[in-house]
Amino acid sequence: MxxxxxxxxxxxxxxxxxxxxxxxxxxxxxxxxxxxxxxxxxxxxxxxxxDPQTRRPHTNPNSTGKDTITRILKLRDTLTTQGLDAGPESIWDRLPEETRPSTSTIWRILRRHNTIVDQPQKRPRTSWHRFEAAAPNECWQSDFTHWPLADGTDTQIISWLDDHSRELLHATTHTPVTGQTVIDTFIHTMDVYGPPASTLTDNGMVYTTRFARGHDGTPKQPNGFEQLLADLGIVQKNGAANHPTTQGKIERYHQTLKQWLTADGLVATIAELNAQLARFAVIYNTQRPHRAIGRRTPHEAYMATDKAFPVVEATGHIWRVRYDQVDATGTISIRHAGRLRHLGIGRAWARKRVLLLVHGSETMVIKRDGGEIIAEHTLDASKDYQRKK
Structure with missing residues (x-):
């Protein structure tokens, strides 16, 4: 009974x-x-x-307060409206430390209030295999994606993303992205961040022709981007065909970007879209902690470690490579022994882009086209201006 x-x-x-x-x-x-x-x-x-009485206590001193629950639900709505990630971790980052419950508690609160839909088809995170560069600039990922203007005009957004930190290094709009676009955006990004040791892209023709064949079946010559990487000693890596997870970081970034652009609204011109991308870069790099990098922002992770750089072997030495531009006075500036030094190149080379190789106190400046050595220096730590040999 x-x-x-x-x-x-x-x-x-x-x-x-x-x-x-x-x-x-x-x-x-x-x-x-x-x-x-x-x-x-x-x-x-x-x-x-x-009738039997429940043994459950009438009150629980460890339960989440109503004010905190209200704040969690409001943050969920706010982040969703702004087009930002609104998961438990993102909400946790934005709660006051003194009233912050665990991420699992936040998840239960969201689920209890029907703001989370179960997705049993997703693989558990424990099954993921992460691949991450060990240092900033060790590898840059690049890809482009389509995005419409308000009148339906199709545009393409090309981005460069640091593999180690997820720092968004560059994002601009083009109609369409061409091989020259890839070169120009890569050079612009190098001017700001320095050259990477390697790149990772898909097999699109704007990035590589190594897998393409001519009408007669012979391999095509390297395109301009491939030649630029070879000149700089930068390793080029390409993902396997039909395997986008190799470039998983930039694919996930595209989801975040489009989610934010959708919330921010379509704009009428490319200039307005580029302004949107500039605002998004600030949010993405400095205001949005990333779970995969220890809840730091990408900019914090990028600045926390020494940068990697490409190297080449020449004259029996390993040289650090820098892609540079001679200034209007015919010099290049580099930092050596804790101070800025000015390498004399010659006014004839003003505004020309060159390769600068550095090995200890020895430098070698090479003409970008043709590989001709146009200047060499042995750095003197007692002088700011360095005469070429």
């Missing part, structure tokens, strides 16, 4: 029958104290009061 029915039978055998409490205790094999407890409950609350 269930406890609910049993307790009611005990009371009814006393109130409606002829049993006394001691007799009821003996009849049902329970203590007299329990019989008197049931009778007391019956007199104050009727038969419903004798």
């Amino acid at each position: 269930k406890d609910t029915n049993r307790n009611r039978v005990i009371i009814l055998s006393i109130t409606e029958g002829s049993l006394t409490p001691p007799e009821a205790a003996e009849r049902f094999g329970i203590s007299k104290r329990w019989v008197y407890t049931l009778l007391a409950r019956y007199r104050t609350g009727g038969l419903d009061a004798v």
